[in-house]
Amino acid sequence: MIGRLAIAVGALVISSSAVAQTATTKFDAVSGVPDIDKTTQTRDVNFKSDKEDRMVVPVKLSGAGPYYFLVDTGADRTAVSREIADKLKLENGQSAELHTITGISEVRTAKVGEVELAQRPQKAIDAAVLEGAFIGADGIVGVDLLRSERIQFDFEKQTMSIVPSATPDFRAEPGTIVIEARRKNGRLIVTDAVANGQHVTVVLDTGSDLCLGNLALRDRLLGKDVAGVDHTVQLESVTGAKIDGDYTFIRNLTVADVQLTNLAVVFTDAHTFKQLGLDRKPALLLGMNALRAFKKVSIDFATRKFRVVLPEHSAVESELASAALK
Numbered sequence: 293m294i295g296r297l298a299i300a301v302g303a304l305v306i307s308s309s310a311v312a313q314t315a316t317t318k319f320d321a322v323s324g325v326p327d328i329d330k331t332t333q334t335r336d337v338n339f340k341s342d343k344e345d346r347m348v349v350p351v352k353l354s355g356a357g358p359y360y361f362l363v364d365t366g367a368d369r370t371a372v373s374r375e376i377a378d379k380l381k382l383e384n385g386q387s388a389e390l391h392t393i394t395g396i397s398e399v400r401t402a403k404v405g406e407v408e409l410a411q412r413p414q415k416a417i418d419a420a421v422l423e424g425a426f427i428g429a430d431g432i433v434g435v436d437l438l439r440s441e442r443i444q445f446d447f448e449k450q451t452m453s454i455v456p457s458a459t460p461d462f463r464a465e466p467g468t469i470v471i472e473a474r475r476k477n478g479r480l481i482v483t484d485a486v487a488n489g490q491h492v493t494v495v496l497d498t499g500s501d502l503c504l505g506n507l508a509l510r511d512r513l514l515g516k517d518v519a520g521v522d523h524t525v526q527l528e529s530v531t532g533a534k535i536d537g538d539y540t541f542i543r544n545l546t547v548a549d550v551q552l553t554n555l556a557v558v559f560t561d562a563h564t565f566k567q568l569g570l571d572r573k574p575a576l577l578l579g580m581n582a583l584r585a586f587k588k589v590s591i592d593f594a595t596r597k598f599r600v601v602l603p604e605h606s607a608v609e610s611e612l613a614s615a616a617l618k
Contacts, residue, residue, distance in 0.1 A: 352408035359430035364499030367434035373424035385418035392529035393562040435478030442592040457594035467602035471548040500579030509574035510559035
């Protein structure tokens, strides 16, 4: 195992005029669909970065499509937009409870005979039906479809892959760290983490553009190394419900042997923490702003492993190099 390295994480840029007013940031899903190559039907899916750091993958529903679904490791079930469900005349299923950051909602479901993900058909599912405007895509790939899969991000090549867990992972290369996780409600959780000296439970969440902390973590960190609340933002769930949060930075977050610095985070009383039984102890949803700090990321649900490849030049290495020149 290599030594602990620090990686500088870029902050979300918000104009000075936004500080004085409530900003809107969507976390469960975000509006608009990234401009990706819709002719590509390989397991490696090209993606482009935008301000919301979204990840979509082509999905076929009972042979129709492809449609473009958000990949959300923080979503407990797969969803399809109302527009797609109506277009395909999908049969209504039973109503279901949907857990989002704002609470529990009762939604209708649609019966999907076959879901083809990463060129492999999966069993029939009852998908939650949500408004496309709130999803920001044709649907959501939730953890119910990822239990035997592995998601691989290569941020240098700008590709994402969803492959069977049994498929060999990316080769071990310099800077590779494997972090053991546990699974709860389908999500992968890492308990070996510290934020500004305080122990914290980390939940991997590719559906969030920023990290989301609970109020227990906020209470522990305020007055220590958090630079204070910059401003209030408004989070919007996939059902359109909204909740306010405090936007600020965590100076240091250490997950196993990896250290992230200057990490943008929003503190809020999100229902997600209650659902996971993490509302009374410090917890953090690790969003895409943190994951993009790495060269590669692999999230394996079957083996409960979180693997990262560090960039060649970390913040620590840069500091050491500067010191050596003095």
